[in-house]
Amino acid sequence: MNTSYNKKALVESLSTKLDVTKKQATEFVEAFLKEVTTALTNGDKVDLSGFGKFEVKERPAREGFNPQTKEKIAVPASKKVSFKPAKALKDSVQ
Numbered sequence: 001m002n003t004s005y006n007k008k009a010l011v012e013s014l015s016t017k018l019d020v021t022k023k024q025a026t027e028f029v030e031a032f033l034k035e036v037t038t039a040l041t042n043g044d045k046v047d048l049s050g051f052g053k054f055e056v057k058e059r060p061a062r063e064g065f066n067p068q069t070k071e072k073i074a075v076p077a078s079k080k081v082s083f084k085p086a087k088a089l090k091d092s093v094q
Contacts, residue, residue: 040081052085
């Protein structure tokens with residue numbers, strides 16, 4: 001069964017497991033996400049032992065093409081967030 005585990009479900013689960021209010025669990029999740037976002041924005045890596053590593057990687061500028069017109073276009077350099085799961089996470093999913 002493929003279901004989506006979203007932020008609301010995470011908050012409800014944390015609220016139950018930690019015996020805190022949903023408001024407190026929401027504040028925790030929001031603060032955690034803000035800290036991860038801030039770290040990545042500052043160019044830092046976020047390494048959560050046993051879970052995985054988040055980091056920002058640079059994509060160099062390149063030449064592409066419009067598939068409809070076959071016209072060449074310049075694709076500017078950009079940044080992307082990458083996630084590399086830890087071995088423990090990979091093993092638990094298998």
